[in-house]
Amino acid sequence: MTQIPLARRSPVQPDACNLAKAIDVVGDRWTLLILRAALYGVRRFDDFQAELACPRTVLSGRLKKLVEDGLLTKRTYKSPGKRSRPEYVLSPMGLSLRPILIGLTQWGDAWLGQGETPPISFTKAGSKSAIRAAFVDIEGREVRPDQIRPVLRG
Amino acid sequence: MTQIPLARRSPVQPDACNLAKAIDVVGDRWTLLILRAALYGVRRFDDFQAELACPRTVLSGRLKKLVEDGLLTKRTYKSPGKRSRPEYVLSPMGLSLRPILIGLTQWGDAWLGQGETPPISFTKAGSKSAIRAAFVDIEGREVRPDQIRPVLRG
DNA sequence: CTGAATGGGTTCGCATTTGAAATCCAGACT
DNA sequence: AGTCTGGATTTCAAATGCGAACCCATTCAG
Structure with a gap:
């Protein structure tokens, strides 16, 4: 196992x-839970609220910040016979967090799942074997964690 | 771009x-910043404090929780001629968050870096080309984001 | 044309958490 | 004995959080 050398x-x-x-953008419990729901397709205020069971004030504030930060886009939808309403959909910036949240899910499966089969897993389309978060080199080949080296600019 | 279907x-x-x-374990600003520092090798209370500029109360509380949750291990060190002190080192559970934090770093580089060269990047040992967070199948070959399919248990 | 229902918020009052500074404490060095 | 130093706890004001209630615009039902 990689041992990290002491640094002050x-x-x-x-x-x-x-x-x-x-971390300033997404390092918040409610924000992460909102993004989790959004990545599963939740878009509407009341659906988020039912999902998260969080105070509406908090939800309202977090949604506003996520729109300001560019992770969500606020747009209007209208079901036939209903008035138009805003919905919050993931922007490309928000969508690109998906690998990170899937990685965090798998980390949770491994360490917090108490040995149970994870309720959700991920596969490659057309295949049955699971995929996992990892690092790849420029050619798309896996790089194992102990092979990773940080490089400072300069 | 993958469009996620509406879900209630x-x-x-x-x-x-x-x-x-x-998210309950790591979904907190200070916790994430502590883990960031820890992954760079910071181990001691005062070093964390200098790094994070956070109230000592908060730091103390977060370190305690991280130890309880199993991400950090509290152990004793002793420099010669000094009294022994606790230090907080990453457990395997904490170390295994590294890919996620590197992924988040690269997400920040891409979307929050304002076009500047990132101050830190990551390569494979012995190579100069950058690596990135991605998904791989069971054989270690990359799976593109649009190929990912969730599978529910049952 | 009312009146209720619905989705999407805002307002208000209180409880908890946070921040900054001061204090405490144990061991090593003088 | 006194002091320094790293590692924390105490204190208290300020910020943030929560829950409940309320508001507003539209649509549907009578």
């Missing part, structure tokens, strides 16, 4: 680090 | 979902 500070200041910026 | 509810109840459980 991280090599990149948090405020210059895109990971820290990403 | 997600296919897995949040409290049965390992993603939701994972």
Whole structure:
């Protein structure tokens, strides 16, 4: 197992680090739960609310921030015979978080699932064997975790 | 671009979902920032504090929770001529979050980096070309995002 | 033309969490 | 004995969170 050498500070200041910026955008419980629901296709205010069981104030605030940050797009839908309503759909920026949330799901399956079969898993279309989050080189071949090396700019 | 079909509810109840459980464990700004630092090798209370600039109360609480949840291991170190101190090192459970945080870093590079060269990137040992987070099938070959299919248990 | 129903919020009051600073504590060094 | 230092807890104001109630516009039913 990779042992990480002791460091007094991280090599990149948090405020210059895109990971820290990403954490500012998605590093919040409700925000992550909203994105989880959105990736499953939930789009409407009341559906989010039923799904998350969170205060409407919080939901309203988080949706607004997600739209401002560009992860969700607010647009209008209209079912026939009903008035038009806003719905919140994932933008490309939001959609591209999918691998990360699937990775986190699988991490949860491995460490928090108490040995039970995961309720949901992922396969390649047309295949039955499971896929997993990993790293690949430029040619799409897997790179094992102990082969990963950080490189600082400069 | 994959368009996700409308759903009123997600296919897995949040409290049965390992993603939701994972979010309960790591879905917090300070927790994520602590893990970020830990993955770069930070281990000691004051080093975390200098790195994060967060209240010591909050840091103390988060470290305790991370130990309880099993992501960090509290152990003792002793520099010669100094008294022994606790340090917080990543457990295997914590280490296995690395791909996810690297993935999130690259997501931030892509969407929040304002076109600048990322301050840190990752390569395969002995190679110069960058690696990226992706999905692989059982044989370690990449699976494109639009090929991913969720499968419910049952 | 009312009146209720529905979806999508906002307002309000209170409880919890957070932040910043001060304090505490144990062991090593002088 | 006194001081320094890393690792925390205490204190209290300020921010954020929660839940419930309320508001608003539209549509449908009578």
